[in-house]
Amino acid sequence: MPTDQANRFGAAVRARRAELAITLDQLAAASGVSRGTLSRIENDALNTSLANATAIARALGVALSDLLEQAGSEPVLVPAAELTTFTADNGIRRASLARPAPGVELIAYSVPPGARSAEFPAHRSRTEEVLHVLAGRLExxxxxxxxxxxxxxxxxxxxxxxxxxxxxxxxxxxFHMLTITPR
Structure with a gap:
């Protein structure tokens, strides 16, 4: 886990523990990770192993991915040159702009004249897509x-x-597309 993500992971663990109103000792007993190790993780003094991170998440009653997504809840600036982009054979360009919360993704698309996307399978029940056209026409x-x-x-x-x-x-x-998948 990169250091900045590990630091945010510690903050996410601390926030979830506070949300549950449990002590470090209680989390240590539930997770099998020592109180000292938990304290160092929460205070950004230790990058934890995958096994410890999984045990902590389980003890906090959340999926590890939820803690990692929470770890990204601090402001994040991604310069345009560093966006993850994909261009399909038909010229449709997709750039993942942000994942501001679990189940939420903001995507920018550029679609050449006459181009059509592949057929996307149905998302999970109650998933919403919000599309906002910036230029041109979209079907x-x-x-x-x-x-x-x-x-x-x-x-x-x-x-x-x-x-x-x-x-x-x-x-x-x-156009921009916001996909919201219920949890």
């Missing part, structure tokens, strides 16, 4: 519903059915 199809959006339009739709999007226009479509 979003989910299940039996077809939506036409233009620059400035915003659509909130359930994405718990197969879905896809495409650009029916003559210029590049740029």
């Amino acid at each position: 979003y199809v989910v299940g039996e519903h077809r939506y036409q959006l233009a620059a400035g339009d915003t659509l909130s739709a359930r994405a718990d059915a197969p879905h896809h999007f495409g650009n029916p226009g003559k210029r590049v479509c740029a």
Whole structure:
């Protein structure tokens, strides 16, 4: 675990322990990790092992991924040059902008004229996708519903059915998508 993530992990453990109103001794007894080790983890003095992190998460009643996602709750600046981007063979570009909370992701898309995404399988029940078109035109199809959006339009739709999007226009479509998956 990189040092900055380990430091945030310690803060996430401390916050969850405070939320549960349990002491370090109680967490030590429940997790099998010594009080001293827990104290050093919470105070950013120790990077923990995967085995200890898993035991701590289990004792706190959360998945390890939840603690790691909480560990990212401090402000994070990602310069444009460092965004994780993917470009499909058809020219559709996807950039993951942020994961501000568990089950929430903000994505930027750029879709060339005439391009269409692959068919996405249904997300978990009650998953919502919020799309905001910045430029161009977008067609979003989910299940039996077809939506036409233009620059400035915003659509909130359930994405718990197969879905896809495409650009029916003559210029590049740029849009942001917020995916919210219930926990």
